[in-house]
Amino acid sequence: MEEIFIQTEDQRAILETVKRFVDEEVRPRAAELDAADKPEDGFSWEIIEKSDEVGLRTLTLAEEYGGLGVDSLTTAMVIEELGKGDLGISVVMAQTLKLVQIFQKATSPAQREKYLTRFRDDPRHLMAIGITEPENASNYFVPHRAKSSFTTFAEKVDGGWVINGMKHFISNGNVSGTYLLFVQTEKGVPLHEGSTCFIIERGMDGFSIGRVHDKMGERLANNAELIFQDCFVPEENLVGEVGKGFEVLAEFFPQSNAYAAASVLGVGVAAYERALEWARTRVQGGKVLIEHDGIAADLAEMHMLCDVSRSYLHRAAWLADHQEHGWDKSLGVLPKVMASQAAWKIVTKTLEIHGGHGYMKEAGIEKLVRDAAAFLHSDGVNRTLFLKASGFLYGV
Numbered sequence: 103m104e105e106i107f108i109q110t111e112d113q114r115a116i117l118e119t120v121k122r123f124v125d126e127e128v129r130p131r132a133a134e135l136d137a138a139d140k141p142e143d144g145f146s147w148e149i150i151e152k153s154d155e156v157g158l159r160t161l162t163l164a165e166e167y168g169g170l171g172v173d174s175l176t177t178a179m180v181i182e183e184l185g186k187g188d189l190g191i192s193v194v195m196a197q198t199l200k201l202v203q204i205f206q207k208a209t210s211p212a213q214r215e216k217y218l219t220r221f222r223d224d225p226r227h228l229m230a231i232g233i234t235e236p237e238n239a240s241n242y243f244v245p246h247r248a249k250s251s252f253t254t255f256a257e258k259v260d261g262g263w264v265i266n267g268m269k270h271f272i273s274n275g276n277v278s279g280t281y282l283l284f285v286q287t288e289k290g291v292p293l294h295e296g297s298t299c300f301i302i303e304r305g306m307d308g309f310s311i312g313r314v315h316d317k318m319g320e321r322l323a324n325n326a327e328l329i330f331q332d333c334f335v336p337e338e339n340l341v342g343e344v345g346k347g348f349e350v351l352a353e354f355f356p357q358s359n360a361y362a363a364a365s366v367l368g369v370g371v372a373a374y375e376r377a378l379e380w381a382r383t384r385v386q387g388g389k390v391l392i393e394h395d396g397i398a399a400d401l402a403e404m405h406m407l408c409d410v411s412r413s414y415l416h417r418a419a420w421l422a423d424h425q426e427h428g429w430d431k432s433l434g435v436l437p438k439v440m441a442s443q444a445a446w447k448i449v450t451k452t453l454e455i456h457g458g459h460g461y462m463k464e465a466g467i468e469k470l471v472r473d474a475a476a477f478l479h480s481d482g483v484n485r486t487l488f489l490k491a492s493g494f495l496y497g498v
């Protein structure tokens with residue numbers, strides 16, 4: 103694959119480090135971890151510790167806290183690079199990198215001091231965000247249509263709040279040290295009017311981890327249920343204002359969708375590279391596959407899909423940091439849809455170009471197919487995201 107659109111020497115140096123990390127720590131272990139029976143065994147603390155050693159875990163942490171404080175475009179490039187090695191690792195890191203950025207913007211100085219120094223000092227400290235619950239998934243992407251309330255509820259008590267309920271499907275749910283949690287704080291109003299954001303710490307009384315979901319792909323990342331049974335959260339852990347949880351989501355999350363797009367684009371690029379290599383070496387019909395017109399045209403289409411997805415998500419990531427230059431809210435919703443549809447098309451074409459060989463597990467193509475499927479649903483089901491975008495574009 104030709105070089106992505108690198109603009110600065112800093113970006114080049116960071117991407118070279120990430121490429122080395124992927125080649126040395128991720129690629130050699132991905133197939134074995136992916137094949138683990140128990141979902142928990144697909145997750146590797148060793149890889150997380152190595153990511154810390156090379157400065158990746160703290161890449162978006164501001165320089166005043168000891169990180170590199172890199173911008174969203176560079177972070178998106180890093181996330182794609184990780185996704186080329188393995189989707190799960192890319193997601194584990196993307197969640198943490200983006201939540202650190204959100205923390206820096208949305209929390210108070212005291213909250214930052216407490217939680218970001220804790221994050222910096224523990225090489226295993228990851229972050230997670232809990233919004234989805236069994237009864238409310240697409241509902242929070244299109245809240246004006248659904249008019250539903252979160253069932254997880256925080257009740258005001260002296261000195262804080264008591265939370266009851268549960269979240270599910272949460273990436274890094276069972277392996278994080280800090281969580282941003284969105285729960286209902288006012289009954290009888292929709293979730294976009296009556297929900298609030300809280301900081302939750304691992305090990306708080308009344309907070310436990312439920313099931314770790316057994317996923318078809320993205321297996322190097324874990325997803326889990328978060329269970330709250332009379333969990334007391336002190337007042338100082340409230341983020342923003344009571345009842346304004348959705349403003350935290352809307353104001354401080356612009357780059358999240360571009361990062362999701364970058365993760366799944368990584369899978370698309372990895373598949374395209376495998377298809378190209380196979381087409382250049384496999385001989386059928388008296389010549390290498392790439393000399394057959396249908397295959398050559400497919401490969402050019404796959405190249406285009408990668409390129410278009412990347413341009414789109416790079417524009418979104420850059421504008422997320424420079425909104426005065428023409429940020430449009432659909433950029434916070436659609437790049438992931440584009441990249442996941444592109445990756446899905448690319449992996450199915452890659453499978454076809456490999457013929458029966460691609461269907462054999464040893465080729466590793468089926469892993470790419472299972473991984474690519476994750477992002478048709480993750481970070482919002484694609485159809486729901488189109489609906490959300492239509493709200494921004496047409497006010498419907």
Ligand SMILES: Cc1cc2nc3c(=O)[nH]c(=O)nc-3n(C[C@H](O)[C@H](O)[C@H](O)COP(=O)(O)OP(=O)(O)OC[C@H]3O[C@@H](n4cnc5c(N)ncnc54)[C@H](O)[C@@H]3O)c2cc1C
Pocket residue numbers: 231232233234236238239240241244247248270271272273274320325476479480481482483484485486489
């Ligand atoms: C791998 C993975 C990782 C995830 N990580 C996280 C995480 O870290 N944190 C978190 O909070 N969540 C997370 N999620 C949840 C994710 O963001 C989605 O919201 C969720 O998966 C949607 O799940 P659902 O099955 O309940 O779909 P549903 O909301 O039940 O949707 C089912 C179908 O109905 C359609 N639909 C729904 N509403 C409408 C409507 N109003 N009009 C028309 N069609 C509609 C949808 O488009 C979809 O096709 C993750 C999910 C996955 C799969």
